[in-house]
Ligand SMILES: Nc1ncnc2c1ncn2[C@@H]1O[C@H](COP(=O)(O)OP(=O)(O)O)[C@@H](O)[C@H]1O
């Protein structure tokens with residue numbers, strides 16, 4: 001009872017603090033406070049104020065408890081000073097093969113000095129939201145907060161209210177971005193507990209092509225709480241490869257919403273890799289708002305210790321002839337917990353839908369847990385849907401065969417685990433991203449199998 | 451090289467333990483080829499499993515000395531590094547792991563255990579090509595996943611290819627001949643004959659005499675119900691082929707008498 005009261009009180013405290021922080025931010029806005037953008041933010045903070053943080057008794061949050069996070073006091077200031085990170089501090093986050101379009105955000109703030117962009121032209125904008133909003137106000141108005149609905153999602157509301165900054169990638173009609181974009185988000189908890197609310201917007205217009213990776217890291221010994229939202233607009237017949245790599249540490253919490261809007265004939269592929277972080281909750285929702293769209297959701301979670309990763313996905317088939325395919329794979333060791341909740345929604349008009357889903361898990365320890373739940377809601381009659389979930393241990397016959405050739409227990413496991421996740425890794429089309437993930441996988445496996 | 455003394459072993463099953471090996475005695479010296487024959491279910495594969503350290507068996511009595519050391523004390527991978535190799539009766543498929551990667555990992559781990567430097571990629575490819583030729587394997591197959599989509603015969607040839615790559619001291623071939631047509635059989639036998647030397651030894655498990663026309667054994671042992679009931683020279687295989695089960699029954703009666 002006492003415990004309960006305390007938790008509720010803390011929740012209210014953090015919530016209250018954030019609402020107050022919003023007011024103080026508002027008072028410093030000067031002219032901007034009257035604009036349309038600010039109207040959205042005011043509306044969003046009201047929604048957050050009303051809904052509060054999600055709690056476990058909500059079906060969607062059944063397995064993920066945010067209470068441990070609400071017990072910390074996070075510093076959140078909207079006018080935080082620029083980070084003290086230097087170029088040499090971020091070398092280690094760079095991809096092995098070098099950087100071309102590289103955007104660096106520290107605690108949600110864009111650090112131009114550390115970023116480098118080569119692709120900008122009259123047809124391409126790669127930068128931060130603040131810059132992009134000035135340069136392309138009409139594009140921003142048209143897309144910002146149009147997809148990530150916050151009316152019943154308090155964390156999206158919270159992010160929208162603060163939506164301080166984040167990456168803005170804009171690819172005009174029939175343009176190929178050619179060089180991939182690497183977005184680095186660092187939570188810098190060197191001095192204090194920090195909360196950050198990155199907000200990314202990717203607009204790929206008709207016939208456009210882009211490959212974009214969001215890469216999350218943390219730094220310092222204090223706690224961090226990332227509440228991110230990414231909105232992706234895929235215009236007609238556009239091709240988008242979108243990657244999210246989570247490398248944070250065991251004092252870092254990450255909740256995120258990726259909301260994708262697909263127009264007719266568009267192709268969107270997402271690969272989400274989670275191997276760092278304490279409590280992670282990812283929502284990936286794609287709405288197919290035109291005929292003949294194609295979507296691929298791939299995911300990999302590789303967990304140990306007490307890590308908790310919850311992946312919720314939604315393939316929302318609104319129109320006919322759309323194809324969605326989903327493959328999530330997990331390796332769980334220690335006392336870790338994985339949650340996979342894959343929802344396929346086939347609405348009345350979505351005839352000739354093809355929707356596939358599969359979730360496979362390997363449990364390396366008796367204390368690891370996986371909750372895997374497919375959710376099919378089908379309101380059309382002419383559809384092909386399938387789903388499957390597996391969880392088990394490494395195959396003993398395969399292990400013995402490998403060992404009988406002189407390969408020790410650790411390397412035998414590593415071989416099989418790498419093989420197990422190879423189809424997810426191979427879904428990363430940009431070579432420099434894939435090689436980076438392969439290297440990290442090697443290290444992470446080495447660590448887990450130590 | 452190998453001394454098996456009164457080896458008794460049980461298999462652990464869900465319905466309880468089952469005694470399979472009931473006192474095996476066998477000595478194999480360097481330079482020798484031993485054939486073990488006998489009907490299905492007599493315990494030949496179980497012996498191979500116990501010698502290579504597969505889980506699920508309990509050795510209840512006896513001992514196995516390999517180069518003077520207690521073999522049963524070692525993990526499967528340690529036995530392999532000491533030079534023991536099993537060509538599986540039913541080779542395992544490993545989706546997602548290429549033959550090349552598999553063998554490279556194996557060779558380098560064996561080398562590491564001996565304090566040797568890893569094999570360079572160039573050298574590895576060279577050796578691989580040579581050995582592939584030895585068992586007539588298309589090198590293109592080697593970039594494919596281990597045994598995945600291989601025919602029965604290809605799987606068996608792949609076992610001998612792995613044997614050739616790892617150059618073990620003691621090789622156990624468990625019914626490598628079954629499922630092979632005569633041409634494939636000759637290829638496999640030819641491979642073994644080229645690999646054999648006065649420093650290594652082979653235990654060839656088979657229940658057909660056919661293979662032994664091509665791999666000529668120095669000794670033939672007949673295994674029946676967990677025991678070696680008769681041993682002799684290569685002519686014993688012919689006798690067995692001619693007289694079949696009756697012959698074994700005769701032996702059995704003699705053994706029990
Ligand atoms: N996994 C198992 N569970 C139960 N019995 C087994 C198992 N494997 C082998 N056996 C039994 O052990 C005996 C010996 O089998 P095996 O060694 O495969 O013989 P062989 O190779 O000579 O044909 C047989 O009776 C067989 O049924």
Ligand SMILES: [Mg+2]
Nearest residue numbers: 494495539625
């Ligand atoms: Mg057998």
